[in-house]
Amino acid sequence: MATDSSLLSSELELQQQEELYQQLLLQTMGKMQSESPDSKVIRPQPGMCVKTVSQPDQQKIFVNVCQSTSVPPPPELSKEALVELLQSEDPTGYRVPMSLGEPHTELDNNSQGCTAYDVVVSQEFFQKCQKDPLFQQFLILVCLEGLENKYSLELSRDWKVLKNRKFFGSVSEQNIRTKSRPVIQELQPEESSTAAAKRPEFSLLVEPPAGDPEYLIAEIQLPGVPSSRSLVLDVGEDRLVLTARPSLFHLDVFHPFLIDQENSVAQYNTNTQILTVTMPVVSS
Secondary structure, three states, X not given: OOOOHHHHHHHHHHHHHHXXXXXXXXXXXXXXXXXXXXXXXXXXXXXXEEEEEEOOOOOEEEEEEEEEOOOOOOOOOOHHHHHHHHHOXXXXXXXXXXXXXXXXXXXXXXXXXXXXXXXXXXXXXXHHHHOOHXXXXXXXXXXXHHHHHHHOOOEOOOOEEOOOOOOOOOOOOEEEEOOOOOOHHHHOOOHHXXXXXXXXXXXEEXXXXXXXXXXXXXXXXXXXXXXXXHEEEEEOOOEEEEEEOOOOEEEEEEOOOEEOHHHOEXXXXXXXXXXXXXXXXXXX
């Protein structure tokens, strides 16, 4: 039986693109299995329980702010710097590493259904916040904002810290990352090789062009790269890092958006030799 070679070529290209899609998506989500896996299961320690309500439906919400030595602390911040940060136009420039757990249904003291969320932060940072009311308020605020961004919630800022309860419900394990993103050191083969690599031509496009941005699209030209197997991509919250081995290209660029890393995807077109990374925008 005669076979159309053009169909085989097209099918092979689609297969390569699908392989790249899976490879880069797995790397972006931090689920690549290796000798040193970049995630692990922890059982956090209770810290404090914050009671608030969702808006506009006024449903009762409990936020369990937990602590763990496995979560890295944020950069050192003095009280004076925190005051300046809170008064600035863009306080989101200071990021607090945290692990946001899935919602779980609980019963309150009146046997009414309610929702609880577990947020895990650095034990060192949590202890610091416990010693200063301003830092504690800041910690609660960033926890609420983190939950709002991840689960499309609107939570009341009229919260209450429960005095005699450090946790609502039962403490459960969480799967956290053991590497901060982007992992620059892991992406670079060697310092000398990276220095020899060229910065590729690229463009950053916002969709839609007008109004609130929904997607940030990076188009990176990689002439001479035959397939996806030589590419290593890492999508950070506000940073994109790409290395094309061996020492062909290296791109490390910041952008003014907060990206949904988990749902970012990438495709490499072997004909045009252009890598397209589509990243959902959480906020700008």
